[in-house]
Amino acid sequence: MKYLSFILFCSSWSGAVFSAPPNGEQVYQQYCAGCHGPQLQGGLGANLIDDVWLHEDSEQAIIETIRNGVIDKGMPAFKTGLTQEQIKQVAQFIKVSKSANTTPEVFLxxxxxxxxxxxxxxxxxxxxxxxxxxxxxxxxxxxxxxxxxxxxxxxxxxxxxxxxxxxxxxxxxxxxxxxxxxxxxxxxxxxxxxxxxxxxxxxxxxxxxxxxxxxxxxxxxxxxxxxxxxxxxxxxxxxxxxxxxxxxxxxxxxxxxxxxxxxxxxxxxxxxxxxxxxxxxxxxxxxxxxxxxxxxxxxxxxxxxxxxxxxxxxxxxxxxxxxxxxxxxxxxxxxxxxxxxxxxxxxxxxxxxxxxxxxxxxxxxxxxxxxxxxxxxxxxxxxxxxxxxxxxxxxxxxxxxxxxxxxxxxxxxxxxxxxxxxxxxxxxxxxxxxxxxxxxxxxxxxxxxxxxxxxxxxxxxxxxxxxxxxxxxxxxxx
Ligand code: HEC
Known part of the structure; x- marks a missing residue:
């Protein structure tokens, strides 16, 4: 059971990767994974694939969070470090990963x-x-x-x-x-x-x-x-x-x-x-x-x-x-x-x-x-x-x-x-x-x-x- 669940988890997650814009994932792994975890599971930064949003969850709102950061909580602003296009791609990558994440039911x-x-x-x-x-x-x-x-x-x-x-x-x-x-x-x-x-x-x-x-x-x-x-x-x-x-x-x-x-x-x-x-x-x-x-x-x-x-x-x-x-x-x-x-x-x-x-x-x-x-x-x-x-x-x-x-x-x-x-x-x-x-x-x-x-x-x-x-x-x- 444990292994089956683990495989389900992986496949649902990689499904997210395939259907998201590929650049979004690259940007994510390079700039965001250090805080939000390689599988978006959170760390210093928020978990990005659970059911909880600290901020608004529309694509536009996510883009704003990435552009401006949440400076007093430790989330840096990326408006000068990333292009508008990269920010959009990484926001889409997060959205798709979140919606494709089948937890908690599957492995709970x-x-x-x-x-x-x-x-x-x-x-x-x-x-x-x-x-x-x-x-x-x-x-x-x-x-x-x-x-x-x-x-x-x-x-x-x-x-x-x-x-x-x-x-x-x-x-x-x-x-x-x-x-x-x-x-x-x-x-x-x-x-x-x-x-x-x-x-x-x-x-x-x-x-x-x-x-x-x-x-x-x-x-x-x-x-x-x-x-x-x-x-x-x-x-x-x-x-x-x-x-x-x-x-x-x-x-x-x-x-x-x-x-x-x-x-x-x-x-x-x-x-x-x-x-x-x-x-x-x-x-x-x-x-x-x-x-x-x-x-x-x-x-x-x-x-x-x-x-x-x-x-x-x-x-x-x-x-x-x-x-x-x-x-x-x-x-x-x-x-x-x-x-x-x-x-x-x-x-x-x-x-x-x-x-x-x-x-x-x-x-x-x-x-x-x-x-x-x-x-x-x-x-x-x-x-x-x-x-x-x-x-x-x-x-x-x-x-x-x-x-x-x-x-x-x-x-x-x-x-x-x-x-x-x-x-x-x-x-x-x-x-x-x-x-x-x-x-x-x-x-x-x-x-x-x-x-x-x-x-x-x-x-x-x-x-x-x-x-x-x-x-x-x-x-x-x-
Ligand atoms: C230095 C650590 C750090 C890095 C690097 C970082 N973040 Fe964050 N991020 C945070 C923290 C901390 C929060 C939680 C802010 C809060 O509590 O309001 C956060 C929050 C967020 C949120 C809001 C989550 C929610 O639940 O509403 C999004 C979206 C986000 N980050 C995306 C990104 C993206 C995309 C990148 C890379 C381009 C990135 N972050 C890089 C630390 C980081």
């Missing part, structure tokens, strides 16, 4: 079977949320919390498909990639019902011409359908707020004493190396927001005291290894520069001085991939998969995957299984492909695996359901 057949080295499974749809879900975290075998980025809604859901909204959440700054981000449980949640949220927070300063903000961390207790005892345990002063809508991070990992969280460099690359700035870092604070006295830069004058590591571009995955206790991250890199990193106190992960990535237009950013005093990723992805949430497997149900890391890919529409032994990737396998943008993965306390996929701007939650070879039941492939 709910009986689709994925065959992997150890197991066969299919994806059971648990729920569809109205817009993009950024994170899911399980409370017990059946119940979970989910964050909806743009609305700022926090959902308390059950795998039977029901869910309710928890009120009392922070007001989020819904600016581009900003909004409600990660959710984590206190390790004593069963007794104290305390949760932590990461979100984009707007700083309010009447002298500013435009909105500015930064990632903030919020702590509260769930009581019935609302949050109580709310407080920001991390937020920045106006001096550090930035107008950019990009690279907020932010994943959370809580243990019995510390809370770790990531903040992306917010699109200001050099800030990642600047220890006086909070962006481009992974931070460590106590659970009440205070600064641990053994943080690596506490004694360095003018350093931002919560910094745990620096030189991080946009870490959107953070998880603790169930056995070793090591902290691992995935970093959403530039084109060709996504990384898996082992996060250790005080280290410099190199961005933007060293990277395997390049600018989205294909030009090189730096030719340095190594430097003394800067960490190498354990794994990097060329081309990029647009890494997001990660989790480690810990449970009985998928025992051959014990302690393996699950890595999500948004533009590549992937879920990967990565086996790491002694800080080395020793095995890696693609588990899910072409089902939509995989933004988060969560292993529940019962050892079940769930993924959150964005498709058509909606949050689709799936459970991996194990099959035996004849199509049912739960058996391992010997």
């Amino acid at each position: 057949d709910k009986n689709q079977i994925f065959t992997t080295k150890h197991y066969q499974f299919n994806l059971k749809l648990i729920n569809v949320f109205d817009s993009l879900i950024w994170a899911i975290t399980f409370i017990n075998a059946n119940e979970y919390l989910a964050t909806e980025r743009d609305t700022g809604n926090l959902y308390y859901g059950n795998i039977d498909g029901s869910y309710r909204i928890i009120t009392g959440t922070p007001k989020v700054w819904n600016n581009d990639q900003g909004g409600l981000l990660d959710v984590a449980l206190d390790i004593n949640f069963a007794n104290n019902q305390i949760i932590y949220l990461a979100y984009a927070k707007e700083n309010i300063n009447s002298t500013w011409q435009q909105a500015q903000g930064m990632t903030a961390i919020f702590k509260a207790r769930i009581e019935g359908n609302k949050l109580v005892d709310q407080q920001d345990i991390f937020s920045v002063d106006d001096t550090f707020a930035l107008p950019s809508g990009r690279h907020f991070g932010s994943r959370l990992v809580a243990d019995n004493n510390y809370l770790y969280f990531s903040i992306g460099e917010r699109g200001i690359r050099p800030d990642a190396q600047d220890l006086t700035k909070p962006n481009g870092k992974i931070h460590r604070i106590h659970l009440d927001g205070s600064i641990p006295s053994d943080n690596p830069f506490v004694n360095q004058a003018s350093a931002y005291k919560s910094i745990w590591t620096y030189g991080n571009r946009n870490p959107q995955g953070l998880a603790r290894h169930p056995n070793t206790g090591e902290l691992w991250s995935t970093e959403h890199g530039p084109k060709g520069g996504d990384e898996i990193n082992l996060i250790s106190k005080g280290l410099n992960y190199g961005w933007p001085v060293i990277t395997y990535g390049m600018n989205y237009d294909g030009t090189s950013m730096t030719n340095k991939t190594h430097m003394p005093g800067m960490e190498q990723p354990i794994r990097y992805y060329v081309p990029s998969i647009a890494t997001s949430g990660i989790d480690f497997y810990n449970g009985d149900k998928w025992s051959k995957w014990q302690n393996n890391m699950f890595v999500t890919g948004m533009s590549a529409q992937e879920l990967r299984r990565v086996k790491i032994v002694n800080k080395q990737v020793v095995e890696e396998e693609l588990l899910v492909k072409n089902f939509g943008r995989v933004r988060d993965v969560a292993v529940s306390p019962s050892g079940d695996i769930y993924i959150m996929i964005t498709r058509d701007h909606k949050g689709h939650m799936y459970k991996l359901e194990k099959l035996n070879k004849s199509g049912n039941n739960q058996q391992e492939i010997p």
